[in-house]
Every structure is written in C-alpha cells, then in structure tokens.
Amino acid sequence: MPNLSVFLPLLLLLLVATFAVTSAFVAVQLPQQHQRTTATSTCSTLWSSSAVYPQDEKAQTLLESSDFAIAPNDLIDLAKKVQYETQVGILDGGECLADDITFRAAVVEIEGKELYLQAVKTLNFTSFFDVNATVFGWHVDPVLPNRVYYNSHTTAVHSQKPFFGVQPKGKELVLPPQLYHMDFTPDGKVQEFGFYTVDRNYGNTGGLGGAYAYFYGLGRPLPYPECQPYRKSFRRRIFDGLIRLSQALPKRTKKEE
Numbered sequence: 377m378p379n380l381s382v383f384l385p386l387l388l389l390l391l392v393a394t395f396a397v398t399s400a401f402v403a404v405q406l407p408q409q410h411q412r413t414t415a416t417s418t419c420s421t422l423w424s425s426s427a428v429y430p431q432d433e434k435a436q437t438l439l440e441s442s443d444f445a446i447a448p449n450d451l452i453d454l455a456k457k458v459q460y461e462t463q464v465g466i467l468d469g470g471e472c473l474a475d476d477i478t479f480r481a482a483v484v485e486i487e488g489k490e491l492y493l494q495a496v497k498t499l500n501f502t503s504f505f506d507v508n509a510t511v512f513g514w515h516v517d518p519v520l521p522n523r524v525y526y527n528s529h530t531t532a533v534h535s536q537k538p539f540f541g542v543q544p545k546g547k548e549l550v551l552p553p554q555l556y557h558m559d560f561t562p563d564g565k566v567q568e569f570g571f572y573t574v575d576r577n578y579g580n581t582g583g584l585g586g587a588y589a590y591f592y593g594l595g596r597p598l599p600y601p602e603c604q605p606y607r608k609s610f611r612r613r614i615f616d617g618l619i620r621l622s623q624a625l626p627k628r629t630k631k632e633e
C-alpha cells in the first residue's frame with residue numbers, strides 16, 4: 377500500500393489549482409456604481425512604479441514581428457466588419473467565410489460553411505428575444521497572429537414569440553460574459569469562429585452561454601448535461617472526499633527505510 381503522505385502534497389496542489397472552478401451556483405450580479413480610486417489613496421508603492429513590463433514588451437514584439445499577411449490593427453478592423461456588417465456571414469450569404477470554416481465553441485462544433493449558415497439561421501434567437509449585446513475588448517493574439525478575440529455581455533428579454541412552448545412574458549436572461557475568437561485565412565476569410573463563457577457565476581443562465589443559455593434560461597434545457605450548469609462529476613466528488621479524508625487523518629511519521 378503506497379504511503380499516502382507521498383501523494384498528499386501532489387493532491388493538495390491539484391486541489392488548489394482546481395479550486396477556482398468548482399462553484400456551480402447561479403447568482404445575478406448587477407453592475408455597481410464604483411467610486412474611482414486615486415493613485416495616492418491605495419497601494420501607493422504599486423501605483424508609483426513605472427509601468428513598463430517585459431511581458432508587455434514581449435507580446436508587443438511578437439505582434440510587431442508577426443508575418444501573418446494581415447497586420448494586427450487591420451485584422452481587428454476586418455473582424456469588426458465581419459461581426460457588425462455581416463453578423464459573421466449571415467448578412468452576406470457567407471461571402472466572408474472560408475468554405476471549410478469551423479464553428480468551435482466550448483461544447484459545440486460545426487464544420488463547413490453550409491452547416492454553419494444553416495445552424496445560425498435555425499437558431500435565430502432575435503426572432504424570439506430582444507437581444508442586447510455589449511461588445512468590447514478587441515485584440516489580436518500575439519502567439520496566434522491570425523486570431524482576433526473580443527468579449528461580449530449579452531442580455532435577452534423574451535418578448536417576441538413563444539419559445540418551445542414558453543410564452544413571451546418579458547423574462548430577462550443575463551448571460552455570462554463570453555470570449556469570442558475569429559481566425560482568418562491570409563486572404564481575410566473567417567477560418568474559425570466561436571466563443572467560450574468566461575465566468576459561469578455571472579448571470580441567470582446557469583453559467584451557460586450561446587444557444588444553451590436561451591434553452592436553459594427559459595426552463596427548456598436540451599436533454600443532456602452540456603445544457604445544464606456545471607456540476608462536479610461523481611469521480612471528482614470521490615477524489616475531493618479522499619483529500620478531505622487524508623487531511624483529517626492524523627499525520628503519520630515517516631517509516632525508516
């Protein structure tokens with residue numbers, strides 16, 4: 377039987393590393409009015425240090441030395457055009473999309489332009505909801521210089537028409553913030569597009585984003601775990617239980633070899 381104390385530090389490390397992602401509860405967090413902090417009122421040492429970091433310079437150098445056909449700032453402009461003027465291929469019949477585009481979200485993948493366009497036309501939530509998206513944070517990935525990221529905060533009021541048997545009663549869904557990515561081919565077509573939620577404790581859709589937010593948010597989740605809020609797996613709970621048990625056990629002294 378292996379000596380538990382050998383594995384304990386490792387287990388604890390794992391526990392700490394994964395601690396941040398264990399919550400599965402849902403809470404609506406409304407924006408708050410914040411008083412601005414002045415540079416002198418807090419952390420004065422930090423505030424007064426010069427804000428030039430090698431990490432920033434490294435990222436900047438990578439971006440500047442990128443040999444991708446489209447320069448970073450132009451790529452952001454292009455991504456905004458694709459997002460706002462074509463709604464990612466919807467309004468231009470997919471002209472801005474590569475034929476072999478992949479839609480890649482956390483748990484959904486769609487291959488090819490035809491299937492992608494079919495899916496977004498079928499899942500047209502704006503015909504059921506008043507969707508209000510706040511989009512921000514456009515930037516190019518220094519390591520993947522053909523990729524643009526951007527964030528969104530989205531709310532959706534169910535006001536238009538019945539949604540899978542749910543009458544429109546003005547329920548407001550608050551989605552978690554999401555991080556989008558758009559990869560481009562050298563000739564400026566969208567090669568990959570998708571998004572992930574980045575804070576599943578925010579909002580009232582169980583931490584779910586994209587289409588699942590609407591289904592779950594209105595009480596019509598699709599019948600599989602991916603359309604439910606995150607919850608620890610059975611194996612994970614056993615694992616955590618063992619850790620708690622090992623912590624509760626009195627420490628054994630090391631055996632003489």
Ligand SMILES: *[C@@H]1O[C@H](CO)[C@@H](O)[C@H](O)[C@H]1NC(C)=O
Nearest residue numbers: 466496497500501502503504
């Ligand atoms: C989605 O529905 C809205 C409102 O009914 C409509 O204006 C829009 O053209 C539709 N979009 C697609 C891609 O079908």
Ligand SMILES: *[C@@H]1O[C@H](CO)[C@@H](O)[C@H](O)[C@H]1NC(C)=O
Nearest residue numbers: 407506507508509510529531
């Ligand atoms: C859209 O959301 C923003 C940010 O929450 C809010 O200020 C604005 O009033 C909303 N607009 C509509 C039409 O609901």
